[in-house]
Amino acid sequence: MTRALITGNAAAAWGARLAGAEYVPAFPITPQTEIIETLAGWIDAGEMDCRLVTLESEHSMLTAAGAAASTGVRVFSATSSQGLLYGMEMIYAAPGNRAPFVLVNVSRGIQTPVTLEPDHNDVLATRDSGFLQLHCATCQEVLDSTLIAYRLAEDHRVRLPALVNLDGFYLSFTREPVDIPARTEVEKFLPPFNPETTRFHAGEPVSQGVVVLGGAYYSYFRYEQHLAAQRALEVYAEVAAEFEQEFGRRYDAVETYRSEDAEIVFFMIGSFSTKAKDAVDRLREAGQAVGLVRPRLLRPYPAEALRRALAGKQGVVVIDQNLSMGMGGVLHGELAGALYGQPGMPPVLASFIGGLGGRDIAAEEFYEMVEVTRKACQEGVTPPPRLLYTADELRQMRKLQAVAHAERREDAA
Amino acid sequence: MKDEAITVYKHMKDLPSSRLLGTGTPMCAGCGGLLAVHQAYDILGEKTVFVNAAGCMTLLAVYPYTPFRGSWLYTAMASAPAGAQGVRDALDIQLAKGRIQPEEDLQVVVLTGDGAAYGMGLSSTSSAIEHGLDFIYLCYDNEGYANTGQQSSPATPHGAKTATSTGAQGFGGHKKDLFAIWAAHRPAYVATVIATEPVDLARKIEKAKNLKGPRLIIALSPCPTGWDFDPQETVEIGRLAVKTGMWPLKEYENGRVTHTKVPPQRAPVEEYLERQGRFAHLFKPERNEAVLAEIQAGVDEYWAEVEKIND
Numbered sequence: 001m002t003r004a005l006i007t008g009n010a011a012a013a014w015g016a017r018l019a020g021a022e023y024v025p026a027f028p029i030t031p032q033t034e035i036i037e038t039l040a041g042w043i044d045a046g047e048m049d050c051r052l053v054t055l056e057s058e059h060s061m062l063t064a065a066g067a068a069a070s071t072g073v074r075v076f077s078a079t080s081s082q083g084l085l086y087g088m089e090m091i092y093a094a095p096g097n098r099a100p101f102v103l104v105n106v107s108r109g110i111q112t113p114v115t116l117e118p119d120h121n122d123v124l125a126t127r128d129s130g131f132l133q134l135h136c137a138t139c140q141e142v143l144d145s146t147l148i149a150y151r152l153a154e155d156h157r158v159r160l161p162a163l164v165n166l167d168g169f170y171l172s173f174t175r176e177p178v179d180i181p182a183r184t185e186v187e188k189f190l191p192p193f194n195p196e197t198t199r200f201h202a203g204e205p206v207s208q209g210v211v212v213l214g215g216a217y218y219s220y221f222r223y224e225q226h227l228a229a230q231r232a233l234e235v236y237a238e239v240a241a242e243f244e245q246e247f248g249r250r251y252d253a254v255e256t257y258r259s260e261d262a263e264i265v266f267f268m269i270g271s272f273s274t275k276a277k278d279a280v281d282r283l284r285e286a287g288q289a290v291g292l293v294r295p296r297l298l299r300p301y302p303a304e305a306l307r308r309a310l311a312g313k314q315g316v317v318v319i320d321q322n323l324s325m326g327m328g329g330v331l332h333g334e335l336a337g338a339l340y341g342q343p344g345m346p347p348v349l350a351s352f353i354g355g356l357g358g359r360d361i362a363a364e365e366f367y368e369m370v371e372v373t374r375k376a377c378q379e380g381v382t383p384p385p386r387l388l389y390t391a392d393e394l395r396q397m398r399k400l401q402a403v404a405h406a407e408r409r410e411d412a413a
Numbered sequence: 414m415k416d417e418a419i420t421v422y423k424h425m426k427d428l429p430s431s432r433l434l435g436t437g438t439p440m441c442a443g444c445g446g447l448l449a450v451h452q453a454y455d456i457l458g459e460k461t462v463f464v465n466a467a468g469c470m471t472l473l474a475v476y477p478y479t480p481f482r483g484s485w486l487y488t489a490m491a492s493a494p495a496g497a498q499g500v501r502d503a504l505d506i507q508l509a510k511g512r513i514q515p516e517e518d519l520q521v522v523v524l525t526g527d528g529a530a531y532g533m534g535l536s537s538t539s540s541a542i543e544h545g546l547d548f549i550y551l552c553y554d555n556e557g558y559a560n561t562g563q564q565s566s567p568a569t570p571h572g573a574k575t576a577t578s579t580g581a582q583g584f585g586g587h588k589k590d591l592f593a594i595w596a597a598h599r600p601a602y603v604a605t606v607i608a609t610e611p612v613d614l615a616r617k618i619e620k621a622k623n624l625k626g627p628r629l630i631i632a633l634s635p636c637p638t639g640w641d642f643d644p645q646e647t648v649e650i651g652r653l654a655v656k657t658g659m660w661p662l663k664e665y666e667n668g669r670v671t672h673t674k675v676p677p678q679r680a681p682v683e684e685y686l687e688r689q690g691r692f693a694h695l696f697k698p699e700r701n702e703a704v705l706a707e708i709q710a711g712v713d714e715y716w717a718e719v720e721k722i723n724d
Contacts, residue, residue, distance in 0.1 A: 022506050023499075023502055023503060023506060025495075025498075025499065051502055051505075051506055053498065053502060053544065055495055055498070055537070055540055056536055056537060056539065056540035057536060057537070057540075059489075059491055059492055059495070059537075060491075060492045060494075060495030060498075060536070060537045060540060061495070063488050063489060063492035063493075063495040063496045063499065063537070064495045064496065064498045064499035064502070065499060066488075066496075066499065067464070067486060067488065067495070067496040067497070067498070067499030067500045067503070068499035068500065068502055068503035069499075069503075070486060070499075070500070070503075071499065071500045071503030071504060071507075072503060072507055072512070072513075073502075073503040073506050073507065089489050089491075090488075090489060090492070093488075093489060200462045200484050200486070200500055200503075200504070200519060201504070201507075201513050201517040201518075201519065202459075202460040202483075202516065202517045202518065202519055203517055205459075205479075205481070205482065205483050205484045205485075206484050206485075207474050207479045207481075207484065207485040207486075208484075208485065208486045208487065209486055209487035209488065210474040210475060210476050210479070210485065210487060211471060211472060211474065211475045211476065211487075212475070212476045213475055217476065
């Protein structure tokens with residue numbers, strides 16, 4: 001084991017290297033590119049026994065990833081934002097082949113308008129695909145989740161591809177101290193890839209991805225994927241326990257922070273949850289019973305663990321770094337679905353949309369969200385969803401609009 | 414030609430009688446594409462994995478049946494060559510590590526229609542050729558999106574009536590030159606074939622099989638439903654495609670294009686066109702002399718160019 005100060009992207013690359021990934025179909029996109037550059041550097045230097053091929057698009061990249069996994073090798077790939085969307089057809093196609101591989105997504109907001117900075121609309125667009133989803137908050141978690149993702153995806157009871165998500169910029173380009181285990185340690189936790197029955201080679205013909213005629217046959221195969229994804233919940237618990245035993249770091253499907261005796265908790269995913277933790281500490285110092293509940297595993301959805309973590313709370317501050325147009329926050333809707341009608345669940349789920357396109361969430365805003373939620377609890381009325389946006393930000397926006405209008409008038413003149 | 418000496422397919426009687434492709438597929442009666450696939454498969458053999466893109470032939474493998482003795486992977490309409498890349502690379506990785514033995518290796522064959530080969534799949538095709546990928550691309554070219562009811566595709570010939578070009582002039586565009594697009598990438602091999610010239614087809618598949626690198630076979634595939642003719646006419650229409658010079662049989666290798674079957678006296682294109690409902694509007698209610706002359710001129714020009722190069 002060595003300890004080094006590395007970026008989230010480097011941590012993802014280390015995850016792939018330590019997992020013994022044999023094949024990396026690649027395509028560059030900001031803010032992910034450093035991952036494939038790092039892997040390419042190791043391969044060129046002879047430090048990693050792996051083949052990296054740059055395809056001409058993410059659609060082809062994901063096709064090659066699925067095809068190679070179906071042929072019997074351990075596959076790793078990485079993308080972000082528009083790339084994830086460009087490959088979306090294959091994101092939905094791959095799980096049905098039941099040939100597992102790991103894909104890292106470095107979250108970045110999607111167009112229009114174009115941005116390089118993060119939010120979660122890209123990764124949440126894949127939520128119904130059949131890919132398992134692990135969401136990271138620290139660079140250490142990125143490395144560890146990549147290893148856990150392989151074990152989970154390749155388990156005989158699961159056999160589905162897995163996606164590990166980290167936020168662009170906030171994690172991808174942020175250096176944190178990371179424990180990098182030795183390959184020999186990892187090999188004890190993650191045995192070599194077992195392709196099971198799907199492995200193209202002469203002598204044992206296989207047909208993959210074939211047509212079915214009839215809704216009942218289709219339903220059967222689709223439901224099988226759903227059941228496999230659900231089984232991943234219990235498998236995750238086993239794998240996480242083994243990981244803790246091997247490496248001493250614990251990753252529950254749902255992380256809880258000072259939430260046991262909390263009246264109000266933050267609910268969110270990703271790197272901004274570390275900001276929420278800081279806010280929890282400050283609020284605790286001020287005598288407020290506040291905590292954090294963060295699902296690491298978003299697919300399968302850890303509904304039971306969430307109900308356990310949230311039972312008896314007065315209110316939940318749900319922070320969505322995504323926006324489902326015409327509906328609101330995706331996490332909020334899913335959480336409401338998991339809690340509704342169950343005994344002892346918090347009566348108030350307050351919805352906040354924030355952190356879109358890398359927009360920061362300030363400490364004061366965390367405090368304010370708790371205040372709004374506490375008031376709602378007292379009044380027994382759930383507040384309408386809110387966008388985190390300050391008067392100053394609106395002023396800045398108006399300034400840009402004024403410039404744009406002035407420029408247009410000048411052009412017309 | 415020096416390859417005459419090495420080929421085992423000189424006459425019809427030399428063709429394999431193995432018939433590896435199973436019967437009972439859902440292809441239409443008289444499908445010219447299926448004829449080409451079964452002839453090619455007999456020569457490629459069962460140590461193959463077909464990587465398929467969306468099209469008519471996607472319906473060959475319907476759970477739990479397959480007509481193939483070997484393997485099959487359906488990908489998507491745009492990315493069968495990328496699927497071939499993943500399979501080939503994974504086979505090579507395992508061969509290098511001794512996880513599979515050389516006798517377990519497979520020939521990777523992309524099988525798509527013209528919609529994927531001429532259009533949606535060109536980006537991934539170009540990438541595969543540029544990588545020098547060791548694979549065969551077998552395109553059954555029925556000159557339209559036949560599986561969805563023959564809408565015009567980038568392979569539709571000028572003047573043809575399709576489900577999306579129903580006007581008096583037929584399809585206004587011109588068939589894309591996929592052979593030239595491939596040849597411009599300088600791959601190992603490119604050839605045009607048609608199932609109604611089985612010896613020529615067999616020799617080209619044989620040659621492709623023995624080469625390494627990117628190899629393309631384009632099989633013109635007379636399509637009774639899409640081209641609107643009686644299924645029993647498939648063979649005759651295929652022969653006329655060659656006899657009229659509409660479908661030149663040729664191959665590209667080492668930077669050179671060779672015509673493998675030059676029709677000695679080309680029949681007028683009308684003989685080919687008038688037997689197909691998709692060109693009926695060029696003859697009835699009155700002859701569309703302009704379009705007919707344009708099609709004939711295109712063919713004449715092509716062969717004049719060939720003769721000039723050969724002289």
